Amino acid sequence: xxxxxxxxxxxxxxxxxxxxxxxxxxxxxxxxxxxxxxxxxxxxxxxxxxxxxxxxxxxxxxxxxxxxxxxxxxxxxxxxxxxxxxxxxxxxxxxxxxxxxxxxxxxxxxxxxxxxxxxxxxxxxxxxxxxxxxxxxxxxxxxxxxxxxxxxxxxxxxxxxxxxxxxxxxxxxxxxxxxxxxxxxxxxxxxxxxxxxxxxxxxxxxxxxxxxxxxxxxxxxxxxxxxxxxxxxxxxxxxxxxxxxxxxxxxxxxxxxxxxxxxxxxxxxxxxxxxxxxxxxxxxxxxxxxxxxxxxxxxxxxxxxxxxxxxxxxxxxxxxxxxxxxxxxxxxxxxxxxxxxxxxxxxxxxxxxxxxxxxxxxxxxxxxxxxxxxxxxxxxxxxxxxxxxxxxxxxxxxxxxxxxxxxxxxxxxxxxxxxxxxxxxxxxxxxxxxxxxxxxxxxxxxxxxxxxxxxxxxxxxxxxxxxxxxxxxxxxxxxxxxxxxxxxxxxxxxxxxxxxxxxxxxxxxxxxxxxxxxxxxxxxxxxxxxxxxxxxxxxxxxxxxxxxxxxxxxxxxxxxxxxxxxxxxxxxxxxxxxxxxxxxxxxxxxxxxxxxxxxxxxxxxxxxxxxxxxxxxxxxxxxxxxxxxxxxxxxxxxxxxxxxxxxxxxxxxxxxxxxxxxxxxxxxxxxxxxxxxxxxxxxxxxxxxxxxxxxxxxxxxxxxxxxxxxxxxxxxxxxxxxxxxxxxxxxxxxxxxxxxxxxxxxxxxxxxxxxxxxxxxxxxxxxxxxxxxxxxxxxxxxxxxxxxxxxxxxxxxxxxxxxxxxxxxxxxxxxx
Numbered sequence: 114x115x116x117x118x119x120x121x122x123x124x125x126x127x128x129x130x131x132x133x134x135x136x137x138x139x140x141x142x143x144x145x146x147x148x149x150x151x152x153x154x155x156x157x158x159x160x161x162x163x164x165x166x167x168x169x170x171x172x173x174x175x176x177x178x179x180x181x182x183x184x185x186x187x188x189x190x191x192x193x194x195x196x197x198x199x200x201x202x203x204x205x206x207x208x209x210x211x212x213x214x215x216x217x218x219x220x221x222x223x224x225x226x227x228x229x230x231x232x233x234x235x236x237x238x239x240x241x242x243x244x245x246x247x248x249x250x251x252x253x254x255x256x257x258x259x260x261x262x263x264x265x266x267x268x269x270x271x272x273x274x275x276x277x278x279x280x281x282x283x284x285x286x287x288x289x290x291x292x293x294x295x296x297x298x299x300x301x302x303x304x305x306x307x308x309x310x311x312x313x314x315x316x317x318x319x320x321x322x323x324x325x326x327x328x329x330x331x332x333x334x335x336x337x338x339x340x341x342x343x344x345x346x347x348x349x350x351x352x353x354x355x356x357x358x359x360x361x362x363x364x365x366x367x368x369x370x371x372x373x374x375x376x377x378x379x380x381x382x383x384x385x386x387x388x389x390x391x392x393x394x395x396x397x398x399x400x401x402x403x404x405x406x407x408x409x410x411x412x413x414x415x416x417x418x419x420x421x422x423x424x425x426x427x428x429x430x431x432x433x434x435x436x437x438x439x440x441x442x443x444x445x446x447x448x449x450x451x452x453x454x455x456x457x458x459x460x461x462x463x464x465x466x467x468x469x470x471x472x473x474x475x476x477x478x479x480x481x482x483x484x485x486x487x488x489x490x491x492x493x494x495x496x497x498x499x500x501x502x503x504x505x506x507x508x509x510x511x512x513x514x515x516x517x518x519x520x521x522x523x524x525x526x527x528x529x530x531x532x533x534x535x536x537x538x539x540x541x542x543x544x545x546x547x548x549x550x551x552x553x554x555x556x557x558x559x560x561x562x563x564x565x566x567x568x569x570x571x572x573x574x575x576x577x578x579x580x581x582x583x584x585x586x587x588x589x590x591x592x593x594x595x596x597x598x599x600x601x602x603x604x605x606x607x608x609x610x611x612x613x614x615x616x617x618x619x620x621x622x623x624x625x626x627x628x629x630x631x632x633x634x635x636x637x638x639x640x641x642x643x644x645x646x647x648x649x650x651x652x653x654x655x656x657x658x659x660x661x662x663x664x665x666x667x668x669x670x671x672x673x674x675x676x677x678x679x680x681x682x683x684x685x686x687x688x689x690x691x692x693x694x695x696x697x698x699x700x701x702x703x704x705x706x707x708x709x710x711x712x713x714x715x716x717x718x719x720x721x722x723x724x725x726x727x728x729x730x731x732x733x734x735x736x737x738x739x740x741x742x743x744x745x746x747x748x749x750x751x752x753x754x755x756x757x758x759x760x761x762x763x764x765x766x767x768x769x770x771x772x773x774x775x776x777x778x779x780x781x782x783x784x785x786x787x788x789x790x791x792x793x794x795x796x797x798x799x800x801x802x803x804x805x806x807x808x809x810x811x812x813x814x815x816x817x818x819x820x821x822x823x824x825x826x827x828x829x830x831x832x833x834x835x836x837x838x839x840x841x842x843x844x845x846x847x848x849x850x851x852x853x854x855x856x857x858x859x860x861x862x863x864x865x866x867x868x869x870x871x872x873x874x875x876x877x878x879x880x881x882x883x884x885x886x887x888x889x890x891x892x893x894x895x896x897x898x899x900x901x902x903x904x905x906x907x908x909x910x911x912x913x914x915x916x917x918x919x920x921x922x923x924x925x926x927x928x929x
């Protein structure tokens with residue numbers, strides 16, 4: 114019996130080659146896309162599971178409302194890591210990290226720029242359980258000027274040698290002895306460090322200031338400890354350690370409660386390690402995380418595309434019901450049970466599904482490298498895992514059953530008497546269900562089209578919005594400290610070239626990934642012990658040419674000038690900062706004050722600066738954030754990044770010239786450059802990738818839907834051949850026949866548009882809520898998507914419609 118089922122199934126598939134091809138190709142593409150998304154989702158969900166006892170590791174997060182600002186950050190005070198195991202028995206161990214950007218690393222002569230460098234506490238290996246390949250994990254980071262390095266770094270700097278006990282030089286003057294070599298951090302982790310510098314040698318790590326937040330702190334709970342209980346106890350840290358400093362600064366009557374009554378807030382929370390990659394988007398993350406919402410979206414898209422492919426099979430199977438009706442009738446008359454027919458049709462569906470899955474695997478192999486490049490991942494097809502083949506088999510059978518169950522019950526339900534009398538329904542309650550499935554296919558496609566247009570419109574808005582500075586034609590050179598005391602000479606010699614307009618040296622640039630520093634200030638004459646008088650400011654140290662190089666606009670007062678020696682004590686505020694200070698009268702000439710950066714945080718040890726200018730607001734973080742208050746002041750010894758505005762259209766010539774000057778003044782030091790507009794663009798890399806992914810998925814969804822529509826149109830034309838012949842004999846024009854065949858499907862696409870538009874509007878508005886500065890989803894977005902979908906549908910339908918309309922009526926009527 115089983116052999117008979119397979120024989121009949123193969124005969125039917127071979128007999129109807131066109132429809133078989135449509136079904137197999139559409140289903141293969143749908144399955145391949147579904148597999149890609151599944152591999153991606155599985156990879157994202159596996160983040161940070163490779164650490165030992167990952168379910169017991171947590172990170173501290175901080176929420177601070179102070180000085181007119183609201184921060185949700187990953188940083189915490191330096192002494193917190195030591196206090197956690199001391200104050201709470203639930204904590205087994207804790208470790209903190211301090212990032213300070215990239216470092217130049219060398220063994221002997223040639224420096225290599227390394228990004229994956231961090232200062233780490235001595236209990237790193239106790240908390241994370243990263244396997245140690247050489248050295249003692251308990252003492253590897255316990256002494257100043259020591260480091261542990263990854264296996265990759267050890268192979269890079271000490272090929273075929275034992276790295277333990279040897280030294281590396283950082284930034285040309287810091288000598289670190291290697292006390293440990295550890296296994297590489299898993300790729301699916303939210304951080305990837307190759308160099309762990311012992312924080313025991315970092316003066317900042319030994320500070321006891323609880324109101325300074327610069328360290329990321331992680332801890333491991335003891336077995337069976339309740340994280341919720343610990344989270345509730347964290348308030349005691351603030352009362353015990355923070356309040357004394359608050360009283361020292363703001364007066365003896367100041368407490369957390371009094372600050373809260375004035376709108377302030379200091380609060381610690383905890384995050385499970387395994388939630389960080391998908392559920393955390395705080396300021397100061399080690400690396401850009403993903404978003405769990407996008408995981409849900411991708412899963413939905415994968416299912417929709419697979420369902421669209423299955424719908425094609427259901428539609429074509431039921432639409433061709435008349436062709437199978439006589440077979441069903443004769444087999445029932447000859448004694449076949451309905452259950453036999455159901456098994457027969459399900460066997461055909463499963464066979465088609467198995468063939469589609471077999472074809473989907475090479476399609477997956479071809480598409481995966483392109484997806485990896487797009488998504489910034491390194492996904493591979495797990496051919497070596499038996500689980501993969503098991504999932505393929507289950508998926509093929511399950512998809513076959515999903516696609517074939519309705520056609521099987523529908524076709525097997527025909528009554529032999531009606532069939533043999535020629536009374537056969539064309540299927541699915543006069544086509545209502547079939548039409549509904551076509552509507553569903555195109556509704557999903559239109560939603561994806563609208564999402565794609567909206568994402569790209571938002572990206573276009575970001576790129577073209579007035580951001581308060583000119584990011585075009587500015588080249589940035591990193592690691593200026595490698596020049597030593599030659600930095601100003603480098604700047605001067607580069608600017609001597611006619612291709613250059615201006616230049617500035619500072620690590621503080623209005624793009625993410627550059628330096629940031631935040632300190633509370635208050636206006637002269639106001640009581641600094643009243644928190645409402647404090648303004649928490651970004652403090653940016655720059656040189657005289659900063660404003661002109663970035664093409665910022667001074668709206669009041671003036672820019673810094675070498676003609677004013679007093680500008681060493683001057684400051685320029687942005688409009689938000691000037692507004693937050695609530696100056697009485699003209700802000701120009703007024704003074705602001707802050708405490709000196711000292712270990713004791715002495716409120717009597719003050720420094721003041723005079724406001725000489727107000728600069729127009731400029732975006733210095735993502736457009737997801739409001740523009741915060743910023744002050745810029747002169748730095749006696751600029752460092753960090755050199756930025757040059759150039760007027761040449763030949764960027765290669767500009768780069769070559771600057772590199773030649775670099776090599777003259779910093780021989781042997783790596784030359785690293787980028788362009789400011791590129792740095793700006795990287796702030797929105799995730800959105801750019803999302804837009805491209807949606808565009809590709811939308812394209813595949815439309816392709817599969819159009820394949821089904823193409824086949825349905827061909828079938829409809831085939832069923833109405835005699836009707837078309839009679840109409841042509843009676844004088845109908847080609848245009849009227851094309852319109853007749855097209856109007857039903859065009860109407861279905863219109864209904865799909867009406868259903869898809871409000872759904873897409875709601876989804877994309879939820880996505881845009883993350884942005885403080887965003888587009889408005891106008892009618893043109895939806896009309897563009899609707900017109901595009903209608904155009905593609907008409908293009909698909911028109912071929913078969915025109916072909917049928919141009920056919921010779923004699924051929925269709927000669928047998929009558």
